[in-house]
Amino acid sequence: MASLTLKDLYKSYGNTEVLHGISGEIQDGEFVVIVGPSGCGKSTLLRMIAGLEIISAGEVYIGDRKVNDLEPADRDIAMVFQNYALYPHMSVRQNMAYGLKIRGISKKEINRRVEEAADILEIREYLDRKPRQLSGGQRQRVAMGRAIVREPEVFLFDEPLSNLDAKLRVQMRLEIRKLQQRLGVTAVYVTHDQVEAMTLGDRLMVLNAGYVEQFGTPLELYERPASLFVAGFIGSPAMNFLEAKGQPDGMLQLENGVVISGAKSEGPVTLGMRPEHLIEDTEGPIRIEVSVLEQLGANTLIHGTLEGTEREMVASLPGIHQLEPGRVLGFLIRPDELHQFDSKTGKRL
Amino acid sequence: MVEHRPILTVLTHLVMLTGILLIAFPIWITFVAASHDAIRMTQVPLPLWPGDQFWHNMKITLLGSGLRGTETTPVWWMMFNSLVMALSIAFGKIAISIISAFAIVYFRFPFRMGFFWLIFITLMLPVEVRILPTFEVVANLGLLNSYAGLSLPLIASATATFMFRQVFLTIPDEMLESARIDGAGPMRFFWDILLPLSRTNIAALFVILFIYGWNQYLWPLLITTDADMTTVVVSLKQMLTAAEATPEWNIIMMTALLAMLPPILVVVFMQKLFVKGLTETDK
Numbered sequence A: 001m002a003s004l005t006l007k008d009l010y011k012s013y014g015n016t017e018v019l020h021g022i023s024g025e026i027q028d029g030e031f032v033v034i035v036g037p038s039g040c041g042k043s044t045l046l047r048m049i050a051g052l053e054i055i056s057a058g059e060v061y062i063g064d065r066k067v068n069d070l071e072p073a074d075r076d077i078a079m080v081f082q083n084y085a086l087y088p089h090m091s092v093r094q095n096m097a098y099g100l101k102i103r104g105i106s107k108k109e110i111n112r113r114v115e116e117a118a119d120i121l122e123i124r125e126y127l128d129r130k131p132r133q134l135s136g137g138q139r140q141r142v143a144m145g146r147a148i149v150r151e152p153e154v155f156l157f158d159e160p161l162s163n164l165d166a167k168l169r170v171q172m173r174l175e176i177r178k179l180q181q182r183l184g185v186t187a188v189y190v191t192h193d194q195v196e197a198m199t200l201g202d203r204l205m206v207l208n209a210g211y212v213e214q215f216g217t218p219l220e221l222y223e224r225p226a227s228l229f230v231a232g233f234i235g236s237p238a239m240n241f242l243e244a245k246g247q248p249d250g251m252l253q254l255e256n257g258v259v260i261s262g263a264k265s266e267g268p269v270t271l272g273m274r275p276e277h278l279i280e281d282t283e284g285p286i287r288i289e290v291s292v293l294e295q296l297g298a299n300t301l302i303h304g305t306l307e308g309t310e311r312e313m314v315a316s317l318p319g320i321h322q323l324e325p326g327r328v329l330g331f332l333i334r335p336d337e338l339h340q341f342d343s344k345t346g347k348r349l
Numbered sequence B: 001m002v003e004h005r006p007i008l009t010v011l012t013h014l015v016m017l018t019g020i021l022l023i024a025f026p027i028w029i030t031f032v033a034a035s036h037d038a039i040r041m042t043q044v045p046l047p048l049w050p051g052d053q054f055w056h057n058m059k060i061t062l063l064g065s066g067l068r069g070t071e072t073t074p075v076w077w078m079m080f081n082s083l084v085m086a087l088s089i090a091f092g093k094i095a096i097s098i099i100s101a102f103a104i105v106y107f108r109f110p111f112r113m114g115f116f117w118l119i120f121i122t123l124m125l126p127v128e129v130r131i132l133p134t135f136e137v138v139a140n141l142g143l144l145n146s147y148a149g150l151s152l153p154l155i156a157s158a159t160a161t162f163m164f165r166q167v168f169l170t171i172p173d174e175m176l177e178s179a180r181i182d183g184a185g186p187m188r189f190f191w192d193i194l195l196p197l198s199r200t201n202i203a204a205l206f207v208i209l210f211i212y213g214w215n216q217y218l219w220p221l222l223i224t225t226d227a228d229m230t231t232v233v234v235s236l237k238q239m240l241t242a243a244e245a246t247p248e249w250n251i252i253m254m255t256a257l258l259a260m261l262p263p264i265l266v267v268v269f270m271q272k273l274f275v276k277g278l279t280e281t282d283k
């Protein structure tokens, strides 16, 4: 077991820099999820930790060992790939044993570890099958088994669940989490799915275009998003954004001229309101003209526009509501649930 | 396509039968000719049905000195020569090309693309084109009348290199990466992962190259002057003109039959792998 430290990591392909100084401390036994939109550099970062990609600048420490110049096999890591990357011509058992065999571990010890991992993952009966004779979920388990038997310091996952169907994904997600807790091993997990990220991670590193937007616990990210990007990325349905103007008297003027209290600065700001934080109130200052309803059973999503403007808004009300389009509803929001961002930099105020 | 019109069924069968006849008839004639005695083969009309001399002809062809009146090597020895040449060419080509493809696909070395194009250019230079300089080189190396001389100049193969390159390119990068994480060095990766994954392609290539090697005519004709080194394909032509007298068709045809045998055996035994290697995409 070991901690993982990233110090100011840069990555360039030729003249294009794709990672611009990534730093972060990952504690021993912690489960960190790297999350961000497609192309933001998640895989690249993970592969630099694994040693599959050359580090252009910066340092990676596993424990207190600097591993920049170590081969992947010497870094004491194990990686699970999106397409599993099992060796098609080897049986499940051989797949799991291959790395151990190369390391010169005794036959007896290899068998012990393989069987133990097979028991944990419940794949014992498939040990003598070839990968092509397994279902996607089973292959996924074998890929994890291959990682477990190495007894690594750090587990690396690159979107390991994205080839599975939705239901299996939820189930495997839980299993990965349980497994990691049981083994107590440090894990770094890459995904572009924010729900997966929120449910799996002790902490999330939100990456955007090669920069770290925020690194914190799921609740921190939800309650105090550090930037517009994080605010829009975390949470479903996504946060409402609207432009407003801070007045000298501490009031905020919305796009339709309505004023609400709670300005943190003067001048233009971007307001963020989560749909689930909008409270229905006939007197409420935030007035939304209803266009479409989405009935989810437990709650109702109300799509509409801010009265008098074209600004799209979504509110989420608990329970079932029947409203005809065109009706105007009033909403309140608690000041501590009103997020304010600098309109220019996108940073939280 | 499934059609159930009787006319069409008859027609398709006719077409196939014609095709089979076209291919089989010459082989049948070869077989018939190999089963009569020498005298019968000089009389007209030529026989269309087998005679009773087949085993006798086979014995004198395989073991005897071949044609009467000449001191040629027995055919079994020529077949052995052919076999050594064909196998060396097939294995040599496969070995060299798989290693070159491995280098080109998996290593970044200076002038990598340069080498790639050099190999590419040799596609345009089969033995027939470079026969004089190649002969000169082989002669200077003292390789005339040797198995090495027979096979070495034919071994370098751009086609096979390209085929393996294509095969390797279809193997996902993650395979290499997980092998690296497992601690496999390049050679281990080659032996443990690449070779087994190319198994069917190697088999398909072997069939093609064995037949190519076995059927070589011009090159062996040129560099073997020693009767002991003659290959069976070359000897066929020589038999026609060797004896001053009329050609002994029964012996010549028997030799032809024997010469056809090894390629057929290779195809029959490797058929399954061969088809898999040409069609399979499951990597």
Ligand SMILES: Nc1ncnc2c1ncn2[C@@H]1O[C@H](COP(=O)(O)OP(=O)(O)OP(=O)(O)O)[C@@H](O)[C@H]1O
Residues within 6 Å of the ligand: A013, A018, A036, A037, A038, A039, A040, A041, A042, A043, A044, A045, A192
């Ligand atoms: N070998 C390469 N050469 C040049 N650019 C590359 C290379 N590999 C990745 N990139 C670029 O680096 C950026 C980050 O790629 P990366 O694969 O890390 O994205 P990602 O966040 O994993 O995306 P996804 O969610 O789609 O997997 C992308 O803009 C990509 O175009």
Ligand SMILES: [Mg+2]
Residues within 6 Å of the ligand: A042, A043, A044
């Ligand atoms: Mg990726």
